[in-house]
Amino acid sequence: MSVDIPLLRESWGLVSESQEKVAAQFYGLLFSRYPKIRLLFPAGMDAQRDRLVQALTYVVLNLEDSASVTAYLGELARDHRKFDVRPEHYPAVGRCLIAAMRAVAGEAWKQEFSDAWLAAYELIATIMIQAAAQDEGFSPPYWNARVIAHEQRSPETAVITVEPDQPYPFLAGQYATIQVARWPRIWRAYSIANAPSPDNHLTFHVRLIPAGWVSTTLIRQTSVGDQLMLGPPRGMMTLPSPVPERLLCLAGGTGLAPLKAIAEETLRTSSAADITLIHGVRRQADFYDVEDMTRLATAHGRLRLIAAVSDDPDHPPSRTVADVVGRDHVEAWPMTFVCGPPEMVLSTLDLLSRLGLPAHRIRSEPDAGQIMHRLRAHAPI
Ligand SMILES: Cc1cc2nc3c(=O)[nH]c(=O)nc-3n(C[C@H](O)[C@H](O)[C@H](O)COP(=O)(O)OP(=O)(O)OC[C@H]3O[C@@H](n4cnc5c(N)ncnc54)[C@H](O)[C@@H]3O)c2cc1C
Ligand code: HEM
Known part of the structure; x- marks a missing residue:
């Protein structure tokens, strides 16, 4: 069966405004028809659960871009090994x-x-099942890691360093998902704030989200x-090869973490590197x-480090990262990395364009x- 993109898009148009309903219906069906599958998911299902439906529909609707879809699905499949997902679970998810x-x-x-969705789903499931099987031979489904440093750097931000029990190969700019013992099966993404190093240590910059399950535990109870x-x-925001010599790094809040890793890696590998890093926060105390x-x-x-404070009357001038970026920063077309809250990333990408x-x-x-895609679904990023 081939994949009929126009038919997929036409049918998606019927439900795209009701994605929350699709997600609720999907989980209702999945858990009632396949109660054993329920055990793979967290006990309390929160807003982030919609990500499975978001991702599935995103991938199906972008199947034409086969190289990036295959890379994304491979990464997702390797990541799904930590949920204990097995090949026999895939048909249930597709049907529901x-x-x-x-x-x-x-x-x-x-x-x-x-019929069109079934064909597309089967294609996706096959790519994911194969990628997970290939990964099994040489990588664990997850790593245990011991906290070796925990520094409260501001009322809302802690810098946490861990030592995994086995080598943890990654690229500067990537993130890891973390599960704390207190909240089984709840995983949250945190960018790795250092370049890979022989000591196998990973550092994370964690910002407190009030009432947030994992960030609160990491900051207050770890x-x-x-x-x-x-x-x-995981993550595709990595350095191209060869490493470019001029970099512009634009960070909002803890979006600094992966850009620090990228800067570190570039400075380590290129003796001619020339990097400008602009870090934006709301209040001066957030640095x-x-x-x-x-x-x-x-x-x-x-x-070169440039600070931007957007919302602190005691520390004028009030400016965002986008306010600081000027024509002179982009004139010689540096490789540019942007990381931060979604609204900051969107406005900065708009400016760069x-x-x-x-x-x-x-x-x-x-x-x-x-x-x-997530904004259209009214889902958290
Ligand atoms: C690729 C990626 C990289 C990330 N890197 C980092 C990082 O380096 N450092 C870091 O601190 N976080 C990072 N995050 C965010 C992190 O994954 C968690 O979403 C965050 O820590 C909140 O998780 P929680 O369990 O504490 O809160 P939850 O229990 O998920 O949320 C509690 C409540 O807060 C709301 N909420 C969740 N996140 C936010 C937010 N950012 N702002 C406002 N309200 C929110 C939720 O909608 C919910 O109502 C990253 C996210 C992604 C996708
Ligand atoms: C076939 C295509 C599939 C896609 C595109 C997909 C996508 C996703 C995504 C994007 C997430 C959120 C975590 C993240 O962002 O990495 C997720 C979580 C999850 N998926 Fe999948 N998934 C697929 C199939 C399956 C299957 C077959 C199962 C097995 C039942 C499964 C079980 C889970 C579980 C248990 C979670 C964690 C949910 C949570 O934390 O709330 N997925 N999936």
Whole structure:
């Protein structure tokens, strides 16, 4: 069966405004028809659970871009090993997704839509099952890691360093998912704030989200000696090869973490590197890594740091990262990395495009396509 993209898009149009309903219907069907599958999911299902449906629909609707879809699915499949997902679970998920869309669309749904989604889903499932099987031979489904340093750097931000029990291979700019012992089966993503190093240590910058399950536990109830679980490294915001010599890094809040890793890696590998890193926060007190960043800049002399404070009357001028970026920053077309809250990333990408920076020279986390897909679904990024 081939994949019929126009038919997929036409049918998606019937439910795209009701994605929350599709997700609720999907999980209702999945858990009632397959109670054993329920055990793979967290006890309390929160807003982030919609990500499975978001991702599935995003992938299906972007199947034409086969190289990036295959890379994304491979990464997702390796990551799904930590959930204990097995090949026999895939058909259940596909059947329930299609049944959920059919239920939400009502009479407008046609059998040919179901056939088109089944063909697309089978393609995706095959890629994921194969990628997970290949990974089994040489990588664990998750890593146990011991906390070896925990520093409260500001009222809301802690810098936490862990030592995994086995080598943890990753690329500068990637993130890991973390599970704390207190909340089984709840995983959250945190960017790795250092470049890979022989000591196999990973550092994370964690910002407190009030009432947030994992960030609160990491900041308030975690100390040296505690064990965490890490999912495999993920994320495409990595350095191209060869490493470019001019970098522009634009960070919002803890979006500094992966950009610090990228700066460190670039300074380590290229003696001609020339990096400008602009870090934006709301209040002056939110800067949590000034000492370390200054040390890095002083050691290399090829890293320029610029601070932007957007919302602190005691520390004028009030400016965002986008306010600081000017034509002179992008004139020689540096490779540009953007990371931060979704709204900051979107506005910065918009500015870069208006300043004429070509898209192929920009990498961001989150990626613009994913932000738009989630915004349309009214889902958290
Ligand atoms: C690729 C990626 C990389 C990330 N890197 C980092 C990082 O380096 N450092 C870091 O601190 N976080 C990072 N995050 C965010 C992190 O994964 C968690 O979402 C965050 O810590 C909240 O998790 P929680 O369990 O504490 O809160 P939850 O229990 O998930 O949320 C509690 C409540 O807060 C809301 N909420 C969740 N996140 C936010 C937010 N950012 N702002 C406002 N309200 C929110 C939720 O909607 C919910 O109502 C990253 C996220 C992604 C996707
Ligand atoms: C076939 C395509 C599938 C896609 C595209 C997909 C995608 C996703 C995504 C994006 C997430 C959120 C975590 C993340 O962002 O990495 C997720 C979580 C999860 N998926 Fe999948 N998935 C698929 C199949 C399956 C199957 C077959 C199972 C097995 C039942 C499964 C079980 C889970 C579980 C248990 C979670 C964690 C949910 C949570 O934390 O709330 N997935 N999936």
